[in-house]
Each structure stands twice: as C-alpha cells, then as structure tokens.
Amino acid sequence: MTFVPSARLLRSLLPAFSLTVILIAIFYLQPRAMSYFGLNLLLNLALPIAFATLAQMCVIAVNDLDLGIGAFVGFVACVGATWLNESPVLGIAVLLLCILAYAALGALIHLRNLPSIVVTLGMSFFWLGLALLVLPTPGGKAPEWVRAVMTFKAPGMPTTIYASALVAILVHFALMRSAYGAVVRGVGGNPRSVERAGWSILKAKMSMYALAGFFGVLSGISLIGLTTSADANIALRYTLLSIAGVILGGGEFVGGRISPVGAVLGAMTLTLAASFLSFLRISPDWQIGAQGAILIIVLALRVLINRAGKK
Secondary structure (H helix, E strand, O other): OOOOOOOHHHHHHHHHHHHHHHHHHHHHHOHHOOOOHHHHHHHHOOOHHHHHHHHHHHHHHOOOOOOHHHHHHHHHHHHHHHHHOOOHHHHHHHHHHHHHHHHHHHHHHHHHHOOOOHHHHHHHHHHHHHHHHOOOOOEOOOOOHHHHOOOOOOOOHHHHHHHHHHHHHHHHHHHOOOOHHHHHHHHHHHHHHHHHHHOOOOHHHHHHHHHHHHHHHHHHHHHHHHHEOOOOOOOOOOOHHHHHHHHHHOOOOOOOOHHHHHHHHHHHHHHHHHHEEEOOOOOOHHHHHHHHHHHHHHHHHHHHHHHHHHH
C-alpha cells in the first residue's frame, strides 16, 4: 500500500522545506557556514524578525493587517536604548503602555469598523515621530542584561535556534491547541458564529492586538540586544518582512488561518535568504526583489498543492 501525503500535510511541511532548501544552498556556496559560528552569524537577526512576524500573525489572525509594526519595533528599540537603560522603571512603564495602546488600537478598529490598513499606516507615522522624539539621532545603549541574554552562547546550536523553537511551540499551543485560541482564530474565520456562541469579538480582537504589541516589544528589545544601540528607522523594513514571513509560513490574509511554527520558520527563511543573496553577490538594491521572488515561488508551490488536493 502506497502512502500519499495529503495536501494539508504538504502545505504544513512547505515552510520547513523552504528553510531546508535555503540552508542547503548556503552550505553549498559557503561550506564554512556549516558550523556553530557560521549559523550564529547567519541567524543573528532571526529572533527579532521572528517576534515581529508573530506580532503580524496575531493581527492577521483576526483578518486585519498591521502596516505599523516596523515603526513600532523601532520606537521600542529607541525606548530600550534610552529610558529602559537609564531609568528601568520608566522604560518598563512605557513599554507596558505600548502594549495597552495596541489593545486600544484593536478596539478602535473594531468599534468604529475602520480599515486596519489605513489606521495602522497612520500609526506608523505616529510611532516613527515618537521614536525621533526619544532618540533624534542614532545612538543610545542597550541595557547590559539585554545584551547578556542576546549574546548568550548555548551549547550545541546557536541560542537563536533554541529560542525560536521554544517561542514557536509556546505560541502554537496557546493559539492552536487551547480553547480561547480557537475562539480568536474563529474571529478571523467566522465572527458571526463566534458571537452567537457568546464570545466577545471586541475582547478577542483586543487580546490579539495586545499580544501583537507584546511580540513587538520583544522584537525591539531583542534587536537592541544584538545591535547594542538604536535608531528610529532601524526596523522599518520589518513591516514587509513580517507580512512575508506569515504568508511564507502558511498563513493567509483571510479566514483566521495561521501557523505560529510556520511563521517562525518563514522569518528564519527570509533571514537566511538575505545571506544567500549576499553570497550570490546580488546588489542590495535587488535583494528585496529577489526575496519577493522567493516568496512568489513558495506561494506558487502552495497553489499547486491546493489544486492537487482538490482533484
């Protein structure tokens, strides 16, 4: 009896397959990358991108889109490199307010029935302006404890791999295996049924936006732990990278269809893709287009798998 993988199984394996292909290509071009030091260098910025991707995933889960996550991460980085370092109590209070602000943003979008793209795009300018007020010029200094955590060398494999795996598993169980996780995903898939069942769509959206803010804070803090300083524009590209990471990881813009594990794998794939393109000596001006081409190829494979599954 021949085992034929289902279309659903193939779709779930596609993010891991994409990551594996990129890794093999990098090891082929640069064999010395197949080491602890090489992997650590390749995946140096993977964790901040993974956190930003998870933040975007939480918003996409409720059928919204966040075009301000990059600017938000930049603002958090500026706060982390200044207030959190100089006055920890003030810094922590500001970061908690940021999470509450994200929850309020979700409430505003739901109650006023506003398009999330427009609102979050406007918020991106707000976060960028605040970042410039906090840190007008690049500088600041990451707190020593943040630096120590982000530069910790775990045995066997780089810390980034352990941390990414742990975060992916925790979020997977929280959103894909819990009762409330099914509810918030239902808000993106069938909100009327969720409301008829007695659950509050407002609370669900506020929860997911707050969770997005939490991951955005983790992204900004982890970023300054690696760069040791901050800049208001340090993470603007994270907006597009986070969207690409979610989609590359198997998520969809509608229907509440997400994959926390896939999102983290997608973020790591995009991080490695930048190194792969550098090894090919592709100009930085063309690298964004090349990353887009990789995303299109993966999406095309997903379409083929879906069509094959319907036959």
